[in-house]
Amino acid sequence: MKNIRILLIEDNRLLREGIVMTLKGQKDFKVVAASDGNHHSLQQVRDARPDLILMDLGLRNQNGLRTVGTLTKELPTIKIIGMGLIPAQSDVVECMEAGASGFILKDATVKDFLAAIRSVARGEKVLPPVLAGSLFSHIVENAISKGRGEPFKAVKMTKREREIIALIADGLSNKEIAQRLNIATYTVKSHVHNILEKLALHSRLQIAKHTHNEAIS
Secondary structure, three states: OOOEEEEEEOOOHHHHHHHHHHHHOOOOEEEEEEEOOOOOHHHHHHHHOOOEEEEEOOOOOOOHHHHHHHHHHHOOOOEEEEEEOOOOHHHHHHHHHOOOOEEEEOOOOHHHHHHHHHHHHOOOOEOOOOOOOOHHHHHHHHHHHHOOOOOOOOOOOOHHHHHHHHHHHOOOOHHHHHHHHOOOHHHHHHHHHHHHHHHOOOOHHHHHHHHHHHHHO
16 A cells, blocks of 8 residues: 655644654654754655645644645645644534545544544545534535635624624534523524525535625624
8 A cells, every 4th residue: 555645744743743743653654854843844745745735724824725736736636634732613614614634633632533533535525523513514515516606795694693693613512602692593493594595605605705705894
């Protein structure tokens, strides 16, 4: 079986060395390069020709999401897994939209970490177990398949609808939203239906992106 050629981009030296040691302990992995991400990331990837890149999205000296987008456009055959400690869910969505094949939490178990790498190498999309099967995983799946939505027009929303939009963007299910707002689950479903109609949307991904766009505008 061909070894999985891995390039690591992580600016924390202790963590970088620890990850490299862990990867080198696996017979099916080959670490072709490990970088702090300070310069020439694209050229380094071209020279090392990895099958897969593990990339810290919290790099101090460059925009991780922008780098993911650049790498996937320039070298589309290379798979990328984003890494983060406590990422905002919108960051994970944008990471996947930019072209990454997965996301790993830095506090994942070694078993989950290695399994995620192997899954992505096989062509699968991977999210942290805590997010798998959740509403948020549905949002990410839509992000992968549909890409970025068109800009939203100004739409009048009730206070309750805006509360629900924010909670959807945080990854809460209808039941969890109902518990948070102390209302019935069917009431939440009705609000979600109204929100989708008002925004002329078909998925909760676009609700989440709507919230994100408002926050940065």
